[in-house]
Amino acid sequence: MTSVADQLEKGKKGSMTERLYSLGVLLSLLLLCLIMSFLSNRFLTMDNLMNVAAQAAVSAIVSIGMFLAILTAGIDLSVGSILALSTMVMGVVGVNWGFGPYTSILACLATGAFLGLCNGLMLTQLRLPHPFISTLGMQKMARGIALVITAAAPISMFPEPVTYLGSASVGGIPVSFVLVAVLYIGMYLFLTRTTTGRYIYAVGGNKEASRLSGIRVNGILNLVYTISGFTAALAGLVLAGRVDAVYPLAGLDYETDAIAAVIIGGASFFGGVGSIGNTIIGVLLIAVLRNGLNLLNVDSAYQTFAIGAVIIVAVAVDVVRQKFMVAR
Amino acid sequence: MSTGKLLLQATGICKKFSGVVALDHVSLDAKAGEIHAIAGENGAGKSTLIKILTGAYTPDEGKIIFDGEEMIHTDPRRAMQAGIACIYQELNLIPHLTVTENIFLGREYRLVGHTNVLDRSRMRKEVGELMRELGLAIDPDARIATLGVGQQQMVEIARSVRSNAKLIIMDEPTSSLSEKDAEELFRIVHRIKARGVAVLFISHRLDEMKNHCDRVTILRDGSSVATLKIAETSVDEIIKLMVGRDITNKYPKVKATWGDVVLAVEGLTRKGVLHDISFELHAGEVLGLAGLVGSGRTETARVIAGADPLDKGRIKVFGKEVRIREPRDSIDAGIAFLTENRKEQGLILIQSVEFNSTMVKMEQYAKGSILDLAKLKAMTEKMATGLRLRAASVKMPVGQLSGGNQQKVVIAKWLLSHAKIFIFDEPTRGIDVGAKVEVYRLINELVAGGAGIIIICSEMDEVLGMADRILVMHEGRITANMMRSDATQEKIMYAASNVSVN
Structure with missing residues (x-):
């Protein structure tokens, strides 16, 4: 038996490790920026930073859903494909069928949420063993449909309301940045100040204990994957506005960056641990890394390699960190 | 009779x-x-003893001489090589492989030297001979998954015999067998005995022990109290030795006045697990559920709590029938279920004391669905003070608390759910004596406040010490219902092993 004093000491150490980690991620981001600014004189230009932020905005929105999925000890591999299919549906509804801009926006978001709900139902009703399977299947199915509905052709010429989120600015600040800020603050409040938010953490921390405490675990999981589908579609809307087009190969590999961002941000693959605030730091870190490698003219093959390595290192760190947190 | 040479000491x-x-x-x-x-x-120490003999644990003190050699720093592999085999309750066979493949797993015959080409026909032939020798009608080519539990056990025994085990330990081999399969098992056990193998037989079925064993060693509270020749003893004497200890003043039992029936269950049935369980629980009553591991005590609690589905039966709370399909229904009816595994089923170890304490009926701390953070903290702190929880703060992760303090968090969680019926499954497991007494005091306070309590404990003196009335279970059935004043450890043990009192 360890003494009470030992336990208190351990408790302090536990929360300290957490805080140190958060600080560490932020410092890594600053360090990375510092290194980039030395290596490339274009890095610290306003144009470039805005470019980084604009790219990060899409990834940041996708990462919200990914964060929730990982928080419940799951994963959502279908976010990139859902992004593509939702925006293709928007293109077909708005441009090909001639519905109004708001109807097409609604179609986009509803498609994303619906596909997300399907992911959830495959997990909770069809009882597939792990969301890895259901969302991998969804990734392929959604991408497939996105490709066939226009025979792989992109759609462009959207009216202003559709492109607003992705391209407009208010007082020099892009609307997409405001959107990201609102979403992250909203999600933070949702997760920490509402019963449902806490239930998500509870389900991620221990499904059986949550169930026995009267939490409807399946409902929570369905909600999480629905939100993930919704945020993927919303990210698609921002992307479509920025490039003024929707195309079936949009969002390819976005899940990888989102997973990397969430894990770097300190969420645990074991579930139940993580803060949405740190996720945005993870998103920025990945964005800076990609941008920096671009500025240095590093072949995209090496970028792909780098992201892969980052994920493995981040998860390895997580494994060690978990040992410290629950020492008993 | 056992006149063979001393094999294990x-x-x-x-x-x-x-x-x-x-x-x-x-x-x-x-x-x-x-x-x-x-x-x-x-909890007498049987499993620990087995694990020491098989090399899974290293003893702190003591000497083991096996087959003339002292065993020091033994690991499972070395114990196995020395000739000690153990057949656990959970069988160690690979379901998709055949009998022959399982028996030879890791020791396959090869056609040429160390190549990977297996000599299948030779292995099959040997298994066939072995089965004949043991008098077993099992096809060497049958896949394990197609065999019944009894036959699978025979395969395990055959495997131990083939590996030239000199000592075979069997950990409750008959607990999952029908009577017929158990008889078959003993036939084989007697055959391997005749081959000069020593068998250590762990069982809760005392009548089996009496019929088939030569000697018995009785463990109690981690000590070996006696080794007797079966022929010279009786089931009565064995039971007396198993339980014979004073109930010291460990239990601050206070009897509360009984009120109305708060919980009534009728004919609870869950196929293969529970058979027609009926009982009533009164306000102010502590009802003890006694029985051996696997007798259906926890399973009864789980169906009442909505953790497992019910095949048949009715549950009435405060006289009204409630349909319990999931834990939420049970909680809404005012039932709290404190599970036996705190870490797996009771707590979210990475979350704080506050988070865990307030996770049941969280809506009571919220307006709409917005949480009142101050109220969460205040309620938790009040509860923590009342339970004398030792934690640096309510923000501390429960994974870092001691077992006793973790149990207090579980209790806090259910107290805050405002339940009127509490089911405590092994509430004092793994916590120290001081914390145990605190749990007992709390049970007194709860019944004094008019709650009904069901307490499940494996330690018999705990049931006797705390319960007003005791139900004893055996293989999914209630075999005895006795008031505290009539109950003795012997009576409980008889009912739990389903041996009728002479």
Whole structure:
């Protein structure tokens, strides 16, 4: 038996490790920026930073859903494909069928949420063993449909309301940045100040204990994957506005960056641990890394390699960190 | 009779787990060609002893001489090579492989030297011979998954015999067998005994022990209290030795006045697990559920709590029938279920004391669905103070608390759910004596406040010490219902092993 004093000491150490980690991620981001600014004189230009932020905005929105999925000890591999299919549906509804801009926006978001709900139902009703399977299947199915509905052709010429989120600015600040800020603050409040938010953490921390405490675990999981589908579609809307087009190969590999961002941000693959605030730091870190490698003219093959390595290192760190947190 | 040479001699075996004594100078010996039973209550130290013999644990003190050689720093592999085999309750066979493949797993014959080409026909032939020798009608080519549990056990035994085991330990081999399969098992056990193998037989079925074993060693509270020749003893004497200890003043029992029936269950049935369980619980009553591990105590609690589905039966709370399909229904009806596994089923270890304490009926801390953070903290702190929880703050992760304090968090969580019926499953497991007494006091307070309590405990004196009335279960059925004043450890033990009192 360890003494009470030992336990208190351990408790302090536990929360300290957490805080140190958060600080560490932020410092890594600053360090990375510092290194980039030395290596490339274009890095610290306003144009470039805005470019980084604009790219990060899409990834940041996708990462919200990914964060929730990982928080419940799951994963959502279908976010990139859902992004593509939702925006293709928007293109077909708005441009090909001639519905109004708001109807097409609604179609986009509803498609994303619906596909997300399907992911959830495959997990909770069809009882597939792990969301890895259901969302991998969804990734392929959604991408497939996105490709066939226009025979792989992109759609462009959207009216202003559709492109607003992705391209407009208010007082020099892009609307997409405001959107990201609102979403992250909203999600933070949702997760920490509402019963449902806490239930998500509870389900991620221990499904059986949550169930026995009267939490409807399946409902929570369905909600999480629905939100993930919704945020993927919303990210698609921002992307479509920025490039003024929707195309079936949009969002390819976005899940990888989102997973990397969430894990770097300190969420645990074991579930139940993580803060949405740190996720945005993870998103920025990945964005800076990609941008920096671009500025240095590093072949995209090496970028792909780098992201892969980052994920493995981040998860390895997580494994060690978990040992410290629950020492008993 | 067992006149074989002394094969195993273990003396003065001690083992502690983080300060808690599991085995205290236990001695045990076994002769070649005998069936030696080990008897004891839950928690008497049987499993620990087995694990030491098979090399899974290293004893803190003591000496084990096996087949003339002292075993020091033994690991499972070395114990196996020395000739000690163990057949656990959960069988260790690979379901998709055949009988032959399982028996030869890791020791396959090869056609040429160390190549990977297997000599299938030779292995199959040998297994066939082995089966004939043991008098088993099992096809060497049958896949394990197609065999019944009884036959699978035979395959395990055959495997131990083929690996030239001199000592075979069987951990409750008959607990999952029908009577017919059990008889078949004993036929084989007697055959391997005749081959000069020593069998250590752990069972809760005392009548089996009496019929088939040669000697019995009785463990109690981690000590070996006696080794007797079966022919010279009786089931009565064994039971007396298993439970014979004073109930000290560990239990601050206060009897509350009984009120109306708060919970009534009728004919609870869950196929293969529970059969027609009916009982009533009154306000102010502590009802003890006694029985051996696997007798259906926890399973009864789980169906009432909505953790497992019910095949048949009715549950009435405060006279009204409630349909319980999931835990939420049970909680809404005012039932709290404190599970036996705190870490797996009770707590979210990475979350704080506050988070865990307030996760049941969280809506009571919210307006709409917005949480009142101040209220969460205040309610938790009040509860933590009342329960004398020792934690640096309510923000501390519960994974870092001691077992007793973790249990207090579980209790806090259910107290805050405002339940009127509490089911405590092994509430004092793994917590120290001081914390145990605090749990008992709390149970007193709850019944004084008019709650109804069901307490499930494996330690018999705990049931006797705390319960007003005791239901004893055996293989999914209630076999006895006794008031505190009539109950004795012997009576409970008889009912739990389903042996009728002479």
